[in-house]
Amino acid sequence: xxxxxxxxxxxxxxxxxxxxxxxxxxxxxxxxxxxxxxxxxxxxxxxxxxxxxxxxxxxxxxxxxxxxxxxxxxxxxxxxxxxxxxxxxxxxxxxxxxxxxxxxxxxxxxxxxxxxxxxxxxxxxxxxxxxxxxxxxxxxxxxxxxxxxxxxxxxxxxxxxxxxxxxxxxxxxxxxxxxxxxxxxxxxxxxxxxxxxxxxxxxxxxxxxxxxxxxxxxxxxxxxxxxxxxxxxxxxxxxxxxxxxxxxxxxxxxxxxxxxxxxxxxxxxxxxxxxxxxxxxxxxxxxxxxxxxxxxxxxxxxxxxxxxxxxxxxxxxxxxxxxxxxxxxxxxxxxxxxxxxxxxxxxxxxxxxxxxxxxxxxxxxxxxxxxxxxxxxxxxxxxxxxxxxxxxxxxxxxxxxxxxxxxxxxxxxxxxxxxxxxxxxxxxxxxxxxxxxxxxxxxxxxxxxxxxxxxxxxxxxxxxxxxxxxxxxxxxxxxxxxx
Amino acid sequence: xxxxxxxxxxxxxxxxxxxxxxxxxxxxxxxxxxxxxxxxxxxxxxxxxxxxxxxxxxxxxxxxxxxxxxxxxxxxxxxxxxxxxxxxxxxxxxxxxxxxxxxxxxxxxxxxxxxxxxxxxxxxxxxxxxxxxxxxxxxxxxxxxxxxxxxxxxxxxxxxxxxxxxxxxxxxxxxxxxxxxxxxxxxxxxxxxxxxxxxxxxxxxxxxxxxxxxxxxxxxxxxxxxxxxxxxxxxxxxxxxxxxxxxxxxxxxxxxxxxxxxxxxxxxxxxxxxxxxxxxxxxxxxxxxxxxxxxxxxxxxxxxxxxxxxxxxxxxxxxxxxxxxxxxxxxxxxxxxxxxxxxxxxxxxxxxxxxxxxxxxxxxxxxxxxxxxxxxxxxxxxxxxxxxxxxxxxxxxxxxxxxxxxxxxxxxxxxxxxxxxxxxxxxxxxxxxxxxxxxxxxxxxxxxxxxx
Numbered sequence: 001x002x003x004x005x006x007x008x009x010x011x012x013x014x015x016x017x018x019x020x021x022x023x024x025x026x027x028x029x030x031x032x033x034x035x036x037x038x039x040x041x042x043x044x045x046x047x048x049x050x051x052x053x054x055x056x057x058x059x060x061x062x063x064x065x066x067x068x069x070x071x072x073x074x075x076x077x078x079x080x081x082x083x084x085x086x087x088x089x090x091x092x093x094x095x096x097x098x099x100x101x102x103x104x105x106x107x108x109x110x111x112x113x114x115x116x117x118x119x120x121x122x123x124x125x126x127x128x129x130x131x132x133x134x135x136x137x138x139x140x141x142x143x144x145x146x147x148x149x150x151x152x153x154x155x156x157x158x159x160x161x162x163x164x165x166x167x168x169x170x171x172x173x174x175x176x177x178x179x180x181x182x183x184x185x186x187x188x189x190x191x192x193x194x195x196x197x198x199x200x201x202x203x204x205x206x207x208x209x210x211x212x213x214x215x216x217x218x219x220x221x222x223x224x225x226x227x228x229x230x231x232x233x234x235x236x237x238x239x240x241x242x243x244x245x246x247x248x249x250x251x252x253x254x255x256x257x258x259x260x261x262x263x264x265x266x267x268x269x270x271x272x273x274x275x276x277x278x279x280x281x282x283x284x285x286x287x288x289x290x291x292x293x294x295x296x297x298x299x300x301x302x303x304x305x306x307x308x309x310x311x312x313x314x315x316x317x318x319x320x321x322x323x324x325x326x327x328x329x330x331x332x333x334x335x336x337x338x339x340x341x342x343x344x345x346x347x348x349x350x351x352x353x354x355x356x357x358x359x360x361x362x363x364x365x366x367x368x369x370x371x372x373x374x375x376x377x378x379x380x381x382x383x384x385x386x387x388x389x390x391x392x393x394x395x396x397x398x399x400x401x402x403x404x405x406x407x408x409x410x411x412x413x414x415x416x417x418x419x420x421x422x423x424x425x426x427x428x429x430x431x432x433x434x435x436x437x438x439x440x441x442x443x444x445x446x447x448x449x450x451x452x453x454x455x456x457x458x459x460x461x462x463x464x465x466x467x468x469x470x471x472x473x474x475x476x477x478x479x480x481x482x483x
Numbered sequence: 484x485x486x487x488x489x490x491x492x493x494x495x496x497x498x499x500x501x502x503x504x505x506x507x508x509x510x511x512x513x514x515x516x517x518x519x520x521x522x523x524x525x526x527x528x529x530x531x532x533x534x535x536x537x538x539x540x541x542x543x544x545x546x547x548x549x550x551x552x553x554x555x556x557x558x559x560x561x562x563x564x565x566x567x568x569x570x571x572x573x574x575x576x577x578x579x580x581x582x583x584x585x586x587x588x589x590x591x592x593x594x595x596x597x598x599x600x601x602x603x604x605x606x607x608x609x610x611x612x613x614x615x616x617x618x619x620x621x622x623x624x625x626x627x628x629x630x631x632x633x634x635x636x637x638x639x640x641x642x643x644x645x646x647x648x649x650x651x652x653x654x655x656x657x658x659x660x661x662x663x664x665x666x667x668x669x670x671x672x673x674x675x676x677x678x679x680x681x682x683x684x685x686x687x688x689x690x691x692x693x694x695x696x697x698x699x700x701x702x703x704x705x706x707x708x709x710x711x712x713x714x715x716x717x718x719x720x721x722x723x724x725x726x727x728x729x730x731x732x733x734x735x736x737x738x739x740x741x742x743x744x745x746x747x748x749x750x751x752x753x754x755x756x757x758x759x760x761x762x763x764x765x766x767x768x769x770x771x772x773x774x775x776x777x778x779x780x781x782x783x784x785x786x787x788x789x790x791x792x793x794x795x796x797x798x799x800x801x802x803x804x805x806x807x808x809x810x811x812x813x814x815x816x817x818x819x820x821x822x823x824x825x826x827x828x829x830x831x832x833x834x835x836x837x838x839x840x841x842x843x844x845x846x847x848x849x850x851x852x853x854x855x856x857x858x859x860x861x862x863x864x865x866x867x868x869x870x871x872x873x874x875x876x877x878x879x880x881x882x883x884x885x886x887x888x889x890x891x892x893x894x895x896x897x898x899x900x901x902x903x904x905x906x907x908x909x910x911x912x913x914x915x916x917x918x919x920x921x922x923x924x925x926x927x928x929x930x931x932x933x934x935x
Contacts, residue, residue, distance in 0.1 A: 067524075158527060172529045175503075175508035175527075176503075177527050
């Protein structure tokens with residue numbers, strides 16, 4: 001690893017985040033919410049820190065970024081982004097101490113949506129805007145964004161891209177990595193704009209529309225309202241947001257294909273997308289029938305709340321329209337396991353990802369098949385193509401690491417005094433970047449009550465989840481630092 | 484420009500690298516997952532796992548809107564079929580194919596507009612044979628490149644520690660005024676486009692621009708001995724070795740070929756008249772001595788194994804061969820081997836890359852040659868009437884830093900330029916340039932065209 005590359009790049013990233021604070025600054029000026037000065041200071045501090053880092057470190061030219069630099073830049077970049085994101089919360093007095101501010105900021109960038117704020121509507125609008133922007137940046141990836149914007153990242157860009165993009169296989173949409181990143185961000189921007197228009201059309205205020213769209217597309221789940229989407233109690237908004245949450249849970253290269261070719265069949269032809277959508281549909285039906293009668297007396301109402309909650313949790317967004325803690329055990333269990341599943345590979349969602357789930361199941365089936373036919377020559381196929389065995393083993397490794405870290409974090413949380421359900425659900429909600437969990441961190445609660453150490457455990461979980469474990473964990477290996 | 488390259492082997496990889504660095508959008512297709520992985524890691528290109536002769540794969544690669552296809556697999560047949568398919572799917576695509584089989588190459592109609600429509604053929608072997616023969620004509624040189632139909636030679640010379648030039652400043656070469664220009668200095672892995680203040684050091688590879696007819700005079704002056712070449716020994720009768728042996732068979736030279744594989748020896752012997760074919764191991768000292776290695780003027784190590792080639796060349800030098808030419812594919816070896824005395828190297832990579840470059844720069848430049856290490860190029864271009872460089876003294880032209888005019892050819896006259904030389908319309912120029920300034924240079928050569 002080359003520390004100069006890493007510091008310089010992190011500096012550029014910080015500079016960029018500082019410059020982007022112009023947006024919340026503008027919002028606070030428009031609404032005169034009293035946070036203008038603190039946002040201005042945040043911007044000055046961040047941009048000057050970024051400038052200092054990126055300019056003071058001499059360019060080490062002719063040296064390409066290698067894979068090791070890539071993981072370090074991405075991990076440290078995200079840690080630094082968390083620091084930068086926390087500054088406005090502290091300066092504006094919204095959150096008083098560093099740990100909570102950092103929690104809120106990392107929860108934003110990792111698109112988790114777990115909050116420590118109890119009275120959100122009381123927070124200045126500029127700060128709320130910043131909170132949504134952290135999610136929006138984090139969704140498609142701050143590193144991918146910088147690859148799209150900065151022209152000098154060529155081959156090295158690929159190393160960074162691979163370290164940040166949440167997918168077991170990386171496919172380039174365009175021959176050049178910077179064009180690929182640009183394309184992804186354009187698609188992301190387009191869908192976000194579409195959602196803003198549809199929300200505005202339903203009568204939501206401009207500020208709320210922008211904020212909700214900014215938090216739907218990255219499957220984030222921050223809302224400027226205390227009771228999230230339930231605040232509006234409108235089937236239209238529920239419908240629009242369900243639609244866009246599902247879009248966000250689908251691989252963005254499929255959206256790109258749809259936009260460029262206009263063929264809707266792209267979604268149906270893709271085996272992962274087929275499984276994802278049918279899984280969502282089946283789970284919605286099961287939950288609907290489970291809560292019909294016991295919670296809601298009309299089947300339409302049951303369907304509306306079931307589809308919102310299932311879509312929100314499975315895509316790891318974390319918006320809520322109902323207190324699902326009051327639902328029957330089966331429904332709660334389904335929602336809990338939805339967290340594990342997550343969206344598709346290449347989407348902005350968290351979780352294990354549909355692609356991995358499919359391959360794990362298929363691989364498991366193959367092993368059973370081998371017991372019956374010991375000499376059969378088989379291969380795991382997806383969409384008619386054989387999956388290379390190294391991808392399979394990397395997925396198994398990923399899965400096992402996820403489980404180990406999950407178990408360790410859950411034990412840590414229960415050691416800190418959380419009950420069985422809460423410790424399990426809080427870790428699940430954070431490591432899979434969902435946001436609301438069960439128990440003390442349920443849909444109508446927040447994370448303020450988690451002990452300080454527990455918050456840092458969860459911060460670590462959120463980073464692990466967003467960067468898909470390998471990128472972060474590799475930095476903790478002594479082997480990585482050995483010369 | 485969108486370019487599809489089939490085959491991620493030596494030629495495919497380096498073409499992809501070069502083109503991607505030039506700013507083109509490159510898609511590479513290969514069947515081998517290992518090669519695909521390597522190229523994804525190292526280059527900023529899109530890579531597809533699949534066969535280049537499969538219409539489905541070609542379609543996914545976006546051949547419909549691509550501008551150029553480079554078929555660079557090991558198999559001539561696959562390359563030709565890929566070109567045929569490409570032509571069928573996209574009538575306007577430009578096609579470059581790697582073809583080695585002489586029988587195909589002789590069928591000129593095959594590549595014409597009516598059938599395959601291949602615009603450029605890459606043949607690294609024949610390009611290498613040409614380079615080797617060029618090197619044999621100038622035995623003192625490490626690299627020889629012809630420009631302006633051979634009237635100007637670009638000659639690379641390695642400076643030995645005991646050379647009278649080691650330690651001399653370039654501006655002290657004034658006594659050679661008008662006959663000689665040093666266009667580039669390669670020092671280890673660095674490459675310099677020199678100024679008058681630069682000092683030549685031992686082990687530098689310097690590139691000189693020389694009028695071909697003054698070659699002997701200048702060599703005499705530079706104290707480079709020229710000996711009459713008679714005896715050549717070739718190690719390895721692969722594609723290149725065979726082509727070279729056949730080419731030399733018609734000359735007056737005494738040629739021996741050593742090849743391990745007895746079947747190859749037999750088939751080679753059938754094709755040759757004078758050349759002696761010997762079945763044996765080129766690294767075997769006894770065998771080399773038996774064949775009077777110490778009497779040889781030239782040893783050309785062309786086996787497929789480049790480490791072996793290096794060892795053979797070292798051994799041969801030890802045993803008294805006057806000059807060796809070594810085939811090396813890995814360019815990273817070149818600085819290392821020149822330090823141990825192997826200064827004349829040929830590389831299939833450079834040859835292939837040269838062919839590709841030639842083609843994509845077409846229209847802007849007449850000819851182009853990468854210098855050792857690929858970080859610099861020598862370009863032959865015509866001065867267009869519309870360009871800013873015409874009718875201005877050289878010292879007043881804003882050449883990008885890292886570019887230098889090495890020669891001006893006006894009709895029959897060849898001018899080695901000085902600061903007050905003037906470029907006239909229709910002149911041919913030889914320009915040395917670092918890779919990174921080439922886009923700027925191309926712009927300068929054509930700049931006013933953009934307004935029309």
